[in-house]
Amino acid sequence: MIQQIYPTPDHHYEFELNKDMHFAAAHHIPHVDAGSCQNVHGHTYFANITIGGDQLDDSGFLINFQHIKKLIHKRFDHSLINEDDMFTSNSGMEFPTTEVMAKVMWEIIQSHLDTLPHQPKCLQVFLRETPTSYVIYRPKWNRS
Numbered sequence: 001m002i003q004q005i006y007p008t009p010d011h012h013y014e015f016e017l018n019k020d021m022h023f024a025a026a027h028h029i030p031h032v033d034a035g036s037c038q039n040v041h042g043h044t045y046f047a048n049i050t051i052g053g054d055q056l057d058d059s060g061f062l063i064n065f066q067h068i069k070k071l072i073h074k075r076f077d078h079s080l081i082n083e084d085d086m087f088t089s090n091s092g093m094e095f096p097t098t099e100v101m102a103k104v105m106w107e108i109i110q111s112h113l114d115t116l117p118h119q120p121k122c123l124q125v126f127l128r129e130t131p132t133s134y135v136i137y138r139p140k141w142n143r144s
Contacts, residue, residue: 021068027082045127046128050122050125051123055119068109099137122139
């Protein structure tokens with residue numbers, strides 16, 4: 001079990017859900033400034049996803065924890081991240097740095113949340129690449 005206290009975003013929602021998960025994946029950063037990270041290498045990523053909302057769905061969930069896991073873990077676990085559609089579609093995010101990965105994860109989750117009638121919001125993605133390095137992505141609309 002991951003036991004970590006994460007920085008939390010300020011928000012006005014009645015409910016806040018947090019889902020922790022980890023996944024193993026490889027990537028490389030094909031840019032001269034990346035140094036040795038230009039070579040394919042792997043990480044065991046640890047992620048915390050924060051979702052907020054005021055209403056629950058018909059089954060009493062803000063979102064089922066398993067849906068979040070399927071969206072992220074199933075997609076990225078044991079993969080070469082560079083080969084994911086988000087990084088091969090010329091989306092402007094072609095380098096799968098931890099910063100870009102956190103934003104992509106937010107986009108994947110929020111796209112799913114936007115389909116739900118009770119409209120929960122992904123408030124934050126915390127993504128740890130190594131024991132000493134992590135990124136937090138919060139969308140601009142969420143800033144106080």
